Amino acid sequence: MKTDLLHISHLSFQYKGAKEAALTDVSLSAQRGQILGLLGPNGAGKTTLISHLSANLSIQSGDILIDGEPFAKVYRNTPTRISVAPQEYAFYPMLTVLENLKCFAAACDLSSHLQQNRVQACLDFAQLNHFSDTRAQNLSGGLKRRLNLAIAVLSQPDLYLFDEPTVGVDPQSRAFILDAIKHLASQGAAIIYTSHYMEEIEAIADRVAILDRGRILCCDTLSNLLQQGAMTVRFQVKDASFFTPAHASYAALLAYGSLQADGTHHILSLRPQTPLSQVFTTLDNSKLAIQDIQVGRATLEHVFMTLTDRKLRDD
Numbered sequence: 001m002k003t004d005l006l007h008i009s010h011l012s013f014q015y016k017g018a019k020e021a022a023l024t025d026v027s028l029s030a031q032r033g034q035i036l037g038l039l040g041p042n043g044a045g046k047t048t049l050i051s052h053l054s055a056n057l058s059i060q061s062g063d064i065l066i067d068g069e070p071f072a073k074v075y076r077n078t079p080t081r082i083s084v085a086p087q088e089y090a091f092y093p094m095l096t097v098l099e100n101l102k103c104f105a106a107a108c109d110l111s112s113h114l115q116q117n118r119v120q121a122c123l124d125f126a127q128l129n130h131f132s133d134t135r136a137q138n139l140s141g142g143l144k145r146r147l148n149l150a151i152a153v154l155s156q157p158d159l160y161l162f163d164e165p166t167v168g169v170d171p172q173s174r175a176f177i178l179d180a181i182k183h184l185a186s187q188g189a190a191i192i193y194t195s196h197y198m199e200e201i202e203a204i205a206d207r208v209a210i211l212d213r214g215r216i217l218c219c220d221t222l223s224n225l226l227q228q229g230a231m232t233v234r235f236q237v238k239d240a241s242f243f244t245p246a247h248a249s250y251a252a253l254l255a256y257g258s259l260q261a262d263g264t265h266h267i268l269s270l271r272p273q274t275p276l277s278q279v280f281t282t283l284d285n286s287k288l289a290i291q292d293i294q295v296g297r298a299t300l301e302h303v304f305m306t307l308t309d310r311k312l313r314d315d
Helices: 046-053 071-077 097-107 112-125 141-152 171-186 198-204 222-228 248-254 276-285 300-308
Strands: 004-013 023-031 035-039 061-066 082-085 159-163 190-194 207-212 215-221 231-237 257-262 265-270 290-297
Touching (some): 046 082, 141 171, 190 198, 198 300, 222 300, 248 257, 265 300, 276 290
Parallel strands (some): 082 159
């Protein structure tokens, strides 16, 4: 049975001088042996939440507990129980891979013998043995991400925070990093994983939380979120410029749900209990030149876009 390692209760935070709170009444939990995918647009509050969990921000309101104890107390006594792999590279570029690992192992306050064992174990884990004498600044993007990963696992923490750990890497490196993170969870660690890549969240997350404007919009198992997603009808019109909100059939389709453009296609998200036969009849009567039509359930990306809306977030 999975147990909560991290429990966040009614966490709120507002930066000095800000008009709105960065976090409002956020409650979340992270369980041992599971990966919690954290999604949110730019400015949603993800960075503020991670800053609390990396002890860079003090709690203004609410509680954060690790195994039932206050976060501040746990971090003060055993900070190595929590590890953050930030989006930025978190190593010394002028040092070699081996020198970086030795430096961070020493910072973990491990015995000399244990430092040596952990450094070698992390080289093996991230498959960096062949690059141990390479300066970090000379590594490829994928190898730099793997060095970030190796440093994160040095202290064998209970809780990992991975913030966009695959930015700028090739598909092979991405697959390797995702498999490595899943392995950490299988060994009993609790993991919070933030990413803008929906396919990554779908590939590794057990549970998903969507954060926007400082509030948790939903938090559930990935399977439940996808099952609760609306039935969708995805279709392509030969002349997309002809099919606009002013078109009579456009309004007719809106009677069945919400309609959104997706590149050259349109996606109709159906309301519960809507008969597909009625939708097909409407499309048939529309006299639109339909080139392609697919029926399915909403993807995680569609669930996300529906909850957070499609407006650009530049902040």
